[in-house]
Amino acid sequence: MRPVAVVGIGKTAFGAFPDRDLRSLAVEAGQKSLEDAHAKPEQIEAFFLGNFAGPSFVGQNHLAPYVAAGMGIIGIPATRFEAACASSGAAFFSAVSAVAAGLYDVVLVTGVEKMTSQPTPKVTEILAGAGDVCGEVRAGATFPALFAMIARRHMYQYGTTREMMAAVAVKNHSNGAKNPLAHMRKVITMEQALSGKPIADPLTVYDCSLVSDGAASVVIASLERASEFTNKPVRVLGVSQASDNVALDEKDDITTLRAVKTSAEKAYKMAGVSPADIQFAEVHDCFTIAEILATEDLGFVKKGEGGPYALAGKTCLQGERPVNTSGGLKAKGHPVGATGVGQICDVAQQIRGEAGERQIARNKLGLAQNLGGSGATSVVTILGAA
Amino acid sequence: MNNPGSGTVYTETVVYSPPEAYVNDVPYQLAIIELENGRRLTGRIDGDRAQIGDKVNFVDFRNNVPFFRKAS
Numbered sequence: 001m002r003p004v005a006v007v008g009i010g011k012t013a014f015g016a017f018p019d020r021d022l023r024s025l026a027v028e029a030g031q032k033s034l035e036d037a038h039a040k041p042e043q044i045e046a047f048f049l050g051n052f053a054g055p056s057f058v059g060q061n062h063l064a065p066y067v068a069a070g071m072g073i074i075g076i077p078a079t080r081f082e083a084a085c086a087s088s089g090a091a092f093f094s095a096v097s098a099v100a101a102g103l104y105d106v107v108l109v110t111g112v113e114k115m116t117s118q119p120t121p122k123v124t125e126i127l128a129g130a131g132d133v134c135g136e137v138r139a140g141a142t143f144p145a146l147f148a149m150i151a152r153r154h155m156y157q158y159g160t161t162r163e164m165m166a167a168v169a170v171k172n173h174s175n176g177a178k179n180p181l182a183h184m185r186k187v188i189t190m191e192q193a194l195s196g197k198p199i200a201d202p203l204t205v206y207d208c209s210l211v212s213d214g215a216a217s218v219v220i221a222s223l224e225r226a227s228e229f230t231n232k233p234v235r236v237l238g239v240s241q242a243s244d245n246v247a248l249d250e251k252d253d254i255t256t257l258r259a260v261k262t263s264a265e266k267a268y269k270m271a272g273v274s275p276a277d278i279q280f281a282e283v284h285d286c287f288t289i290a291e292i293l294a295t296e297d298l299g300f301v302k303k304g305e306g307g308p309y310a311l312a313g314k315t316c317l318q319g320e321r322p323v324n325t326s327g328g329l330k331a332k333g334h335p336v337g338a339t340g341v342g343q344i345c346d347v348a349q350q351i352r353g354e355a356g357e358r359q360i361a362r363n364k365l366g367l368a369q370n371l372g373g374s375g376a377t378s379v380v381t382i383l384g385a386a
Numbered sequence: 387m388n389n390p391g392s393g394t395v396y397t398e399t400v401v402y403s404p405p406e407a408y409v410n411d412v413p414y415q416l417a418i419i420e421l422e423n424g425r426r427l428t429g430r431i432d433g434d435r436a437q438i439g440d441k442v443n444f445v446d447f448r449n450n451v452p453f454f455r456k457a458s
Contacts, residue, residue, distance in 0.1 A: 125405040136428040139451045140401060140408050140416050148399035149418060156397075156438045201400040249418045249426040254397065 001100040005226040005233035005386055008037025008219035009345040014183040014212045014333030016116040022051075022058050026112035027070040029215035029338075033108065034071070037219040037229040041071055044219075045104040047078040048095040050088025050111035051337035054080075056126045058114050067110065084130035085286060086241075087111060088216070089340025089370030089379030093241040095220055105222050106229075111342065112215035113335035123211050127336070130373040132247035144208055146248050146374045147287040148200035154255045154289060155202070157304070162202060164307030165288040166193035169206045169330055171316050172285060176327020178357040183212045183333030207288040212333030216342035226386065234348040237365075238271030238382040240264075246376040257375035260297040264369070267380040268299075275299030278382070279362040280321060280350060282343040284371035285328040291315075294369050295323065298380070317358060325350060325358045340370035340379060347383050390427055390452055392443045393419040395436045417442070419454060429454055 010032025012025050026049070034041065049064040060066065064078035081091035088111025095109045115123055128137045131146060154160045170193050176182040188206065196204030219229065226233035242262035245251050251258070268274060275298060283298070285291035292306035300321060301309045309315065315323035326332045326346040329339060347366040349355050355363075363385075370379045398417035401408075408414070415431040419442060429452035436442055442454040 121404060121406040121409055124403065125407065128405050137405075138449075139428045139430060140404070140411065140414055141428060142401060142403065142405055144403060145399050145401045145416050148401075149397040149416070152399060152438060153397040197402075198400075199403045201402070203399075247428070249428045254418075 002102060003223035004096050004099045004220055004236045005223045006218050006236065006344065006348050006383065007221045007226050007229035007233050008033040008039060009348050010036055011181055011216045011342060011345050012214050013181045014214035014335055017213045018116070020213060022054055022060060022112055022114040023067055023070050025114060025213060025215040026067040026110050029112070029217040030071045030108060030110045033217035033219050039106065039219055039229055041073045043106050044073050044076060044108045046076050046098065046107045047073055048091040048107060048109045049078070049080045050091035050340055051080055052082060052084055052087045052113060053126050053129065056129070057118060067112070083377040084372035085284070085336040086340055086370045086372030086377040086379050087337040090241060090377060092341055092344060092381065093239055093379050096236050096239050099220055099222055105225050106219065108217065108219055109341055110215060110217040111338035111340055113337035114213050115211050115335060116213050135247050136249060142200065144200040144203050144287065147289055148203045149248065150254050150374070151202055151289040154292070157255055158307070160292065160307035162194060164292065164311045165207055166190055167311045168285060168288040168291045169193045172324050172328040172330040175317060175325050175358060176331025179327045179332055182327045182331050183210050184331045203287060209286045209329035209334040212335040214333060214335035214338045216338045216345050218341055218344055223386065232352045233386040234351050235384045235386045236381065237384045238267035240266035240270065241377065241379045244376050246373055248374045251375070256303065257293055257297050257371070257378065259375050259378035260294065260369065260371065263378040263380040264298045267382050271382040273365065273382065277365055278321065278367045279365050280325060280360055281323050281367040281369065282326060282346045283323055283369045285324060285330050286334060286371065288330070290371065291323065291328065298367065298369060317360065322360050325355060325360060343368035343370055344381060351383060351385050390421050390444050392441060392457065393421040395438050395440045395442060396420045396426055397438060398431065398436060427452060431456065
């Protein structure tokens with residue numbers, strides 16, 4: 001396996017954009033990443049697209065060549081990856097694998113989702129398609145409901161409180177307010193976070209990530225060719241993908257996301273680092289409880305200590321290990337198919353020292369964790385300064 | 387489908403923001419029930435709200451969805 005680097009990053013703003021279609025968002029992000037890498041479309045040898053539900057949200061299939069052609073990229077392999085909310089994490093994993101194996105030198109990985117053209121009950125139903133449609137979903141499970149049941153069990157087993165979950169929301173909104181590309185640039189108070197409209201008890205609207213439109217893109221290359229594109233390459237030190245049961249009721253212990261643990265352990269091993277070495281992370285806070293689980297399953301803290309860790313401010317911008325300096329899915333927004341690559345862009349931006357008001361000082365080793373469904377797919381990536 | 391019998395609530399929630407198919411049902415209680423044979427099943431709770439650890443009895447299937455009720 002040869003070393004791989006991220007040599008270009010590009011994102012659209014995340015938000016509700018009624019006048020933008022799926023392809024225009026993906027093309028904007030893709031072109032920004034090509035420009036950032038000083039790369040021409042003809043230098044791209046393969047295109048990997050992450051998208052969860054374009055066919056359901058906007059009725060468009062055959063998305064990868066459709067998007068690629070919009071960027072003037074024609075003739076190369078162009079394939080869509082679907083792994084629920086980890087779709088572009090999965091695309092990134094496969095793209096890095098192909099470059100590391102020597103199949104290609106330079107590839108483009110883009111993630112996109114266009115969600116806001118559908119009413120909320122329809123969006124809820126499309127997203128629920130990432131669960132077990134013949135079991136939990138037929139019984140009435142939505143994604144907020146599945147994570148609410150995880151939260152209830154975590155509260156029961158470890159004493160996690162509503163305040164601990166609210167602390168995640170307050171922190172992510174505070175970071176998102178400093179991110180010019182975030183969907184919701186609004187600071188919220190603890191009182192607001194605790195008194196939100198109920199969505200699935202104990203989760204309120206402030207525990208849930210946003211329904212967003214948006215796209216994110218990276219150019220990756222073999223490290224030996226990275227200098228042709230950038231003077232600030234970001235090394236992919238480790239990347240791993242793992243899977244688990246789709247249905248929540250088929251998992252042994254729903255307070256631990258087994259695929260996250262497995263993918264993290266493999267990524268740490270590949271990078272030759274331990275959880276304690278990770279200076280900052282972008283984690284998959286589709287719900288506030290998911291960020292608490294992530295800090296535990298990634299090994300930052302012991303099982304059950306994620307809630308107190310968040311409440312004590314350890315994951316704030318000024319804390320010992322900043323988590324979701326971008327604002328996370330909670331405030332930055334969650335165009336589901338774009339989220340995985342978006343996190344890679346956010347971590348790379350910190351490593352390159354380009355995070356503006358959100359820039360942290362200890363920025364040499366960062367981690368991105370992208371989750372699909374209630375934990376059936378997990379992709380963990382460790383990035384470092386080259 | 388077989389009668390799943392009784393069981394214990396492993397976890398639960400009350401759903402307020404429904405998928406399209408259940409817009410007329412909200413709010414409704416959804417739970418994962420640990421059955422006596424050790425298997426887990428996702429179903430609905432009818433009547434009084436049940437908490438983690440509560441015993442529940444199977445009531446019936448409605449559109450293939452198992453409904454339970456808190457044991458009195």
